[in-house]
Amino acid sequence: MGLFDLFSGLKTFAHGIHPPYHKDTADKPIRRLPFPAQLVLPLDQHIGKPAIPLVKKGQEVVRGEPIAKADGAFSVPLHAPATGRVRGIELMPTPKGPKSDAIVIDVYDGSTQEVLWKQPREMSELSPTEAIQAIQDTGMVGLGGAAFPSHLKLTIPEDKTVDTLVINGCECEPYLTCDHRVMLEHPQALMRGIRYAMRATGTSQAIIGVEDNKMDAVEILRDHLPKGGSIKVESVETKYPQGSEKMLIKSVLNREVPAGGLPADVGVVVNNVGTLAGLGRLLPEGEGLIERVITVAGPGIVKPGNYLVPLGTPIRHILEQVGYEGSRTEFILGGPMMGPAVSAMDTPITKGTSGLLVLNEPSIEEESHKIWPCIRCARCVKACPMHLNPSILGQMAAKRKYEEMAEDYHLNDCFECGCCSYVCPSNIPLVQYFRIAKAINREQAA
């Protein structure tokens, strides 16, 4: 460890972990699932202000039609993923945890896959400001999981200059393969999206970072690169959390985003491959984001694969389509390292959901759940990609010294990747402690 990294010449960052990747669905082409009978579209499925509904109970909507508008700049609109009738705006379970307001649509039996509402336009005629507006109109958010509105991410603060667009094709979470499939199947859309994003941000170079367990994607992308060399593809080490913004910037550019800062502070803006491939497809057509690719996988799934599902599809419907088994089961939205577990089968797929994993009892955790005392083995220190000291932070959390953790031990630089909990031989729930500590600190500050 460490010693060999020096000689391999592979682009990477220090620390991190190598969990079993379980990328068994990498060779499963993206397939559509039939529409569910009902779609649930939370108004707050992106980061920022919730969208404002444009539809009333009983109103008929067609596939692609806007059903909620953005509440100012820090918000995005919602579009109807299928033709049907609005059942109402109800409190529904969401992947975030608490229930929130959602537009519920009863889908017509005969609803087709054709998008009936669109406003095609010539992207090359748009100014950067108009392009940003067009991006907001698609309702696009970071599809890698963060669900941060894309138009905000591509808006460079006036006091910053950005020279490089980094496109995140790492997909470092185990099991997930949806980004991998998008790179393999939609390279043209991705290249188009990259060009739009470069124009909107005024960047002159773009680097697509792909983990080296997806060399087929690297080759296909290289085949589709435009002439002139403004876009490059870099393979980076397969290591979790390579797909974290700060880690990927370090790997491909060797720039370190300052603590508490943004990628723009080092002249970089990062977007996920799925996001840009989505923009590449939606922008010229003037369509909204109404469906996304998710990976459905895990030992409990009968027919694992990558599926294109309408937003708002309840996980119950997906599981009925692909089949699952197991008596004690964990349902996870996203990857196993950072994805939340959900209890309600009515929880819908939202814009930020990259996968649905069903982990059966043996794979949830093979070891006993007993928590041992910290034996100071330092595995967490060697795993933390932010170079924090989870060992000390954990001991302080146990004593509830939350403020001291933030002030003296950089708690707020923790982005909750979970490496520390993953490696801890004492099963100490370190990242879980840190989430609590951060939440309490936020509450105290408010």
Place this chain on the structure above:
Amino acid sequence: MSKKPTIELRTSPHAHAGGDVVRIMRNVVYAMLPICAFTIWQFGLSALALLIVVTATCMASERLFNRLSSQPSSLGDWSAAITGILLALTLPPGFPLWMGAVAAFAAVALGKALFGGLGMNAMNPALIGRAFVQAAFPVAITTWTPAFFEGRFTSFVPTTLTPPFLQPPVISDWVTSVTVDAFSGATPLALQKFEGVQMDTLDMLLGTTAGSAGETSALLILICGLYLAARRMLDWRIPVLVMLGAAVTAGIFFLIDPVKYPDPLFVLLSGGLMLGAWFMASDMVGSPVTPLGVVIYALMIGVLTVIIRLFGGLTEGVMYAILLGNAATPLIDQLTQPRVFGEQRAGK
């Protein structure tokens, strides 16, 4: 979807590397078993009895303190067994059993229970136990037994069965009766220090010399330690840097005066350096967690060992060097906090 599943709800991460404290501890025990077997072959019944008594006393003491503090039994984590075996390996093979029991009790009581059990102890419990008896029984702890003496599998070393609270008998007559060639009753370290006689390197490597029960074969300890390092249950940097620190320090003095001071290879292979470096300095609980801290800690132990050996009144310095290293660990950790990703270098 025949029957409804039980839905588990946990917060992420939902994956775990596997492997736990118990597995680490169990492997440390496995790694020490060949050393135990060797010492029994080398020193016979006395070594076996010492291992059993010391380990059993450690575990019984652990259980006693569990009960006194109304905690569930912590014997299952194997740490008390490790303390026991390690402690026995650091004692002279003919060490009176009752004194071994005292050392074991002191190790667990003063070295571990007093601090709050596993993970809380500031210093290596086995070495605390040894330091206790070093002070309490200075003669017994420096009374050595020849290796491979005759009749070692049928009779004990006379000192082994000393009745409780009595001092062991003088065994020089017994020693001459069981050895073929003259055995002076000294370890390689003592021979070198006081008589200027340097033991053969091969003998020290293979462990045909006198010494503490588990310290004689440098080669065997090295192999057992490498097993743990290969399984990533031990940070290889610590033993390697301890040895480096010791070898460089010894090398400097050797260059100054090759007649008076031993050569670096002798320093590495003699005494408890190997055992201490691989099995005690590397103890996770007492060593720093920061990468730089580990380097400072390990080099410090290596340097201190040689300084104590060359200039102290004692022949051996490993024990106190490690204890000092343990004591310095919190400070080292505090001073070597890693630079956080994205933190400006200039600011620090």
